[in-house]
Amino acid sequence: DLQQLARRLTMPVGPCSADEVKIVPWGPKQVEGYVEVPAAKILAVCRALRDDSECRYDTLLCISGVDYAKDDPQLAVIYHFLSVEKNKRAQIRTWVPRSAPELPTVESVWAAANWHERETYDLVGIIFQGHSDLRRILCPEDWVGFPLRKDYEFPREYHGISCV
Numbered sequence: 001d002l003q004q005l006a007r008r009l010t011m012p013v014g015p016c017s018a019d020e021v022k023i024v025p026w027g028p029k030q031v032e033g034y035v036e037v038p039a040a041k042i043l044a045v046c047r048a049l050r051d052d053s054e055c056r057y058d059t060l061l062c063i064s065g066v067d068y069a070k071d072d073p074q075l076a077v078i079y080h081f082l083s084v085e086k087n088k089r090a091q092i093r094t095w096v097p098r099s100a101p102e103l104p105t106v107e108s109v110w111a112a113a114n115w116h117e118r119e120t121y122d123l124v125g126i127i128f129q130g131h132s133d134l135r136r137i138l139c140p141e142d143w144v145g146f147p148l149r150k151d152y153e154f155p156r157e158y159h160g161i162s163c164v
Contacts, residue, residue, distance in 0.1 A: 065124030
């Protein structure tokens with residue numbers, strides 16, 4: 001499935017060239033295989049996965065931001081899809097720089113992205129450009145920092161209430 005997915009993304013009319021796509025198969029450290037794509041192409045990739053007759057990923061299941069290491073200059077953004085018609089799942093991964101973690105929103109592809117992108121912004125600090133309402137969804141509006149980053153320092157107090 002990963003090979004087929006990569007082929008569909010790199011076809012002559014696909015959004016990526018062959019050297020831009022990396023397949024990471026299942027393995028001892030990798031619970032689920034995925035296809036890695038460039039951040040700049042994520043919107044085109046998502047449209048292709050939804051519209052391609054061999055893919056038809058009609059459901060966005062989840063978007064997650066992952067900070068693997070405090071000293072890593074990049075953050076991962078992972079998209080999980082489902083094709084109800086084809087009865088299959090896929091995972092796409094991309095990377096954004098920690099210093100400027102921005103991606104285009106995929107709300108125009110799947111409306112459900114609205115909530116997933118807000119959660120990823122709130123907890124990891126990924127900014128989804130063009131999002132219709134990018135604001136915190138779990139933390140209070142005035143919360144400082146992004147709790148799922150490795151470099152996050154938990155506050156000692158919040159509005160006079162001890163957090164420790």
